[in-house]
Amino acid sequence: MTVREIIDKHPQPTSVDRDVLVRCIEACFDCVVTCTSCADANLAEPDVQDLVRCARLCLDCADTCNAVGRVVTRQTQPDVGVTRALVEACATTCRTSAEECERHAAHHEHCRICAEVCRRCEQACNDLVAAMA
Amino acid sequence: MTVREIIDKHPQPTSVDRDVLVRCIEACFDCVVTCTSCADANLAEPDVQDLVRCARLCLDCADTCNAVGRVVTRQTQPDVGVTRALVEACATTCRTSAEECERHAAHHEHCRICAEVCRRCEQACNDLVAAMA
Amino acid sequence: MTVREIIDKHPQPTSVDRDVLVRCIEACFDCVVTCTSCADANLAEPDVQDLVRCARLCLDCADTCNAVGRVVTRQTQPDVGVTRALVEACATTCRTSAEECERHAAHHEHCRICAEVCRRCEQACNDLVAAMA
Amino acid sequence: MTVREIIDKHPQPTSVDRDVLVRCIEACFDCVVTCTSCADANLAEPDVQDLVRCARLCLDCADTCNAVGRVVTRQTQPDVGVTRALVEACATTCRTSAEECERHAAHHEHCRICAEVCRRCEQACNDLVAAMA
Numbered sequence: 281m282t283v284r285e286i287i288d289k290h291p292q293p294t295s296v297d298r299d300v301l302v303r304c305i306e307a308c309f310d311c312v313v314t315c316t317s318c319a320d321a322n323l324a325e326p327d328v329q330d331l332v333r334c335a336r337l338c339l340d341c342a343d344t345c346n347a348v349g350r351v352v353t354r355q356t357q358p359d360v361g362v363t364r365a366l367v368e369a370c371a372t373t374c375r376t377s378a379e380e381c382e383r384h385a386a387h388h389e390h391c392r393i394c395a396e397v398c399r400r401c402e403q404a405c406n407d408l409v410a411a412m413a
Numbered sequence: 414m415t416v417r418e419i420i421d422k423h424p425q426p427t428s429v430d431r432d433v434l435v436r437c438i439e440a441c442f443d444c445v446v447t448c449t450s451c452a453d454a455n456l457a458e459p460d461v462q463d464l465v466r467c468a469r470l471c472l473d474c475a476d477t478c479n480a481v482g483r484v485v486t487r488q489t490q491p492d493v494g495v496t497r498a499l500v501e502a503c504a505t506t507c508r509t510s511a512e513e514c515e516r517h518a519a520h521h522e523h524c525r526i527c528a529e530v531c532r533r534c535e536q537a538c539n540d541l542v543a544a545m546a
Numbered sequence: 547m548t549v550r551e552i553i554d555k556h557p558q559p560t561s562v563d564r565d566v567l568v569r570c571i572e573a574c575f576d577c578v579v580t581c582t583s584c585a586d587a588n589l590a591e592p593d594v595q596d597l598v599r600c601a602r603l604c605l606d607c608a609d610t611c612n613a614v615g616r617v618v619t620r621q622t623q624p625d626v627g628v629t630r631a632l633v634e635a636c637a638t639t640c641r642t643s644a645e646e647c648e649r650h651a652a653h654h655e656h657c658r659i660c661a662e663v664c665r666r667c668e669q670a671c672n673d674l675v676a677a678m679a
Numbered sequence: 680m681t682v683r684e685i686i687d688k689h690p691q692p693t694s695v696d697r698d699v700l701v702r703c704i705e706a707c708f709d710c711v712v713t714c715t716s717c718a719d720a721n722l723a724e725p726d727v728q729d730l731v732r733c734a735r736l737c738l739d740c741a742d743t744c745n746a747v748g749r750v751v752t753r754q755t756q757p758d759v760g761v762t763r764a765l766v767e768a769c770a771t772t773c774r775t776s777a778e779e780c781e782r783h784a785a786h787h788e789h790c791r792i793c794a795e796v797c798r799r800c801e802q803a804c805n806d807l808v809a810a811m812a
Contacts, residue, residue, distance in 0.1 A: 281680060281705070281708070281709045281712065282709055282712075282713060282792060282795075282796055283709075283712050283713075283716075285792050286712070286713050286716040286717065286720075286789055286792050286793065286796075287716060289720065289787075289788040289789040289792060290716070290719070290720045290723065290789065291720060291723045291724050291789075292723040305712060306680070309680070309708045309711065309712060310680045310681055310682075312708065312745075312748075312749075313680065313681075313682050313685070313704060313708060313748070313752055314681060314682075314685050316749050316752045316753065317682075317685040317686060317689070317752050317753075317754075318685065320602070320605075320689070320752065320753040320754060320755050321685075321688065321689045321690060321754075321755070323598045323601055323602060323755045324598070324689065324690045324691040324754070324755040324756075325690050328594055328595060328598070329594060329595075332489060332490060332589045332590070332594070333489075333490040335589060336487060336489050336490050336491070336586070336589060337492060337495070339483075339487065339586075339605075340483075340484045340487065340492075340495060340499075342749070343479070343480040343483045343484060344480050344484070344499060346476070346480065346711075346745060347476040347477050347479065347480035347481075348480075349711075349712070350472075350473075350476045350711075350715050350741075351473045351476060351477070353712055353715045353716050353719065354469055354472065354473065354715065354716075354719040355716075355719060355720075355723070356465060356466075356469050356719050356720070356722045356723040357465060357466040357469050357723075358469070359470060359473075359509050361505060361509060362470070362473060362505060362506050362509050365501070365502040365505040365506070366473075366477060366502050366506065368498070368502070369498040369499050369501070369502040372494060372495060372498040373495050373498070373499065376492050376494060376495050388688075389688040390685055390688040390689065390690075393681060393684050393685050393688060394685065396681075397681055397685075414547060414572070414575070414576045414579065415576055415579075415580060415659060415662075415663055416576075416579050416580075416583075418659050419579070419580050419583040419584065419587075419656055419659050419660065419663075420583060422587065422654075422655040422656040422659060423583070423586070423587045423590065423656065424587060424590045424591055424656075425590040438579060439547070442547070442575045442578065442579060443547045443548055443549075445575065445612075445615075445616075446547065446548075446549050446552070446571060446575060446615070446619055447548060447549075447552050449616050449619045449620065450549075450552040450553060450556070450619050450620075450621075451552065453556070453619065453620040453621060453622050453735065453738075454552075454555065454556045454557055454621075454622070456622045456731045456734055456735060457556065457557045457558040457621070457622040457623075457731070458557050461727055461728060461731070462727060462728075465722045465723070465727070468722055469719070469722060472719075472738075475616075479578075479612060482578075482579070483578075483582050483608075486579055486582045486583050486586065487582065487583075487586040488583075488586060488587075488590070489586050489587070489589045489590040490590075521555075522555040523552055523555040523556065523557075526548060526551050526552050526555060527552065529548075530548055530552075598755060598756060599755075599756040602753060602755050602756050602757070603758060603761070605749075605753065606749075606750045606753065606758075606761060606765075609745070609746040609749045609750060610746050610750070610765060612742070612746065613742040613743050613745065613746035613747075614746075616738075616739075616742045617739045617742060617743070620735055620738065620739065622731060622732075622735050623731060623732040623735050624735070625736060625739075625775050627771060627775060628736070628739060628771060628772050628775050631767070631768040631771040631772070632739075632743060632768050632772065634764070634768070635764040635765050635767070635768040638760060638761060638764040639761050639764070639765065642758050642760060642761050
């Protein structure tokens with residue numbers, strides 16, 4: 281991804297640490313793809329009925345990470361209160377999705393990978409909140 | 414919109430008050446359209462440079478309401494912690510967007526309408542959080 | 547929804563028939579909610595394994611209608627080629643989703659409703675393409 | 680991004696060339712971030728009034744690439760007609776966005792980068808359509 285390049289060219293960049301910001305953006309969109317793929321893979325599994333909660337939480341996580349990924353990508357006149365509330369909620373969503381995927385990680389490789397990606401995004405969101413303080 | 418009809422047909426509906434839930438879903442998607450339209454109208458105004466923060470916050474609000482509208486539409490095995498965190502963050506986003514639009518409401522009718530829709534969505538989100546308690 | 551009100555306040559409205567445009571926007575976002583709800587209801591059905599294709603196509607349709615609904619909501623300097631390509635692809639997506647939901651309409655009320663909403667959106671998209679010619 | 684890893688773990692993968700598919704998914708989400716960032720950077724430029732069409736088309740492109748990126752990520756029982764229609768429309772959207780960004784590439788680095796990313800996504804979409812034939 282070319283996230284770092286385009287973020288660096290913004291005419292009025294935010295004051296937040298650039299590395300932390302870029303990691304959060306990348307983690308959010310990685311999570312969009314991975315959660316979309318995991319929810320879809322769940323539908324194709326023979327034991328789909330045991331994976332319903334996993335599919336549902338992955339869909340929630342993909343939608344949340346897409347919205348939050350876009351919001352933190354924008355650097356023009358951000359509202360700190362809005363950004364913090366959304367990034368914190370995103371960390372909660374990623375953690376919950378990771379916990380559910382971890383329950384299936386031993387049986388489904390897509391859940392194992394998805395859990396890791398959700399954990400990385402949870403961490404990246406927490407790091408961004410800390411950097412904004 | 415046919416929100417009420419489809420929500421009523423869910424095989425495993427959530428226990429939350431149905432009227433409050435439907436109002437929140439409808440308010441979120443009304444906010445997606447209105448904030449998308451207000452941000453776009455801002456771009457077409459001769460005083461676009463005074464409306465940059467308004468456009469930016471409306472884009473954030475549209476993205477947030479889309480994600481949260483989808484999450485609360487889903488009734489299958491929801492995670493209360495995830496839903497509450499997201500709906501609370503959505504109320505914050507709507508309130509901030511409304512406050513900015515209200516500053517331009519006297520000069521731009523689209524900001525006046527958008528502020529009202531954001532306020533309704535803020536209220537609908539707060540009502541849903543209260544109903545989940 | 548307040549679609550008509552906000553569309554009417556745009557400082558540089560498009561030349562396309564306003565009624566046709568508003569119907570398409572409303573139909574798209576109705577389809578986002580209904581398809582999101584139908585895909586979610588499918589996950590909660592005892593015969594989820596027979597509804598996998600339905601869930602998948604409803605997720606595709608919700609994503610498509612969200613994007614196309616946003617694009618047609620924007621009136622500032624639209625590109626006719628882009629809008630037409632997207633609205634035509636949206637009609638295809640809605641028709642395919644409707645055909646699958648119709649196969650389950652006798653057994654699942656959410657599929658019956660979703661099929662109707664997808665058909666209305668297919669028609670609204672075709673009407674908008676015709677109005678753009 | 681971990682796109683390749685998660686795509687490889689799908690229990691019922693599509694028959695389409697895996698490299699071409701992964702490149703299209705990655706290109707779509709790279710385009711979501713880049714177009715979101717470019718539209719946002721446009722708002723912060725002193726000559727925002729010359730960049731209105733660029734901002735509008737980048738917003739359309741981000742929304743389209745998000746929807747299409749999700750659709751092609753799903754491998755469970757895809758509908759070839761839907762996927763082809765959407766990926767072709769995405770190529771059109773990316774090309775149009777690239778053409779507009781190219782007009783500003785000499786003056787704005789974010790437009791130069793965004794044009795390149797849009798062109799790569801246009802190519803990746805065309806390659807996927809060819810691979811589906």
